[in-house]
Amino acid sequence: MRYRLVFVAGLALGYVLGTKAGRERYEQLRNSARQVAQNPAVRNTAETAAQQGREFAGKAYHAVSEKVGDHVPDSVAQRVRSMRAHSTNGRADDWGTSNT
Template identity: 75%
Template sequence: MRYRLTFVAGLALGYVLGTRAGHERYEQLKKSMRQVAQNPAVRNTAETAAHQSRELAGKALHTVSEKVGDRVPDSVTNRVRSLRERNAAGSGEDDWGTSNT
């Protein structure tokens, strides 16, 4: 019960402080985040991380497929195959139509 009261008190305090900060603070944070997201160094780092994660995922897929073999359902196998073919085509976009570049 004490933890619930602490949680509710935290929510109330956050709400009050958030409403006092107002719309100006929200806009300031939004502008700062936009500047960070448009920074070339940040974009290059994000692209490098995405590329490395794709490589590691490919290695993991190979290792898992060797160990699991034919025990994976066909629906999963077909979905993974179609995703890999689509990504190999070089569209660079994810399911939401966004890309790192």
């Protein structure tokens, strides 16, 4: 909750300061951001970082798949059933029903 409050306060402060700065400053910042985004060095760096992230995610997925295999679905299903039994206290499960 604290982080949400700080986020909302920052959002409000940014809005107030942004409205005081006016449209000219907004346009100036937007043009600066566009120039940075169009810089070939920045584009190459961003693409390299994205490619490395995709490669890392793929390697991590394969490593986890090899180590865990088909054990996860059964153990997760058993854990969910166990949690559901403890939390319902004999009441029927209302997941997937409209309680509105």
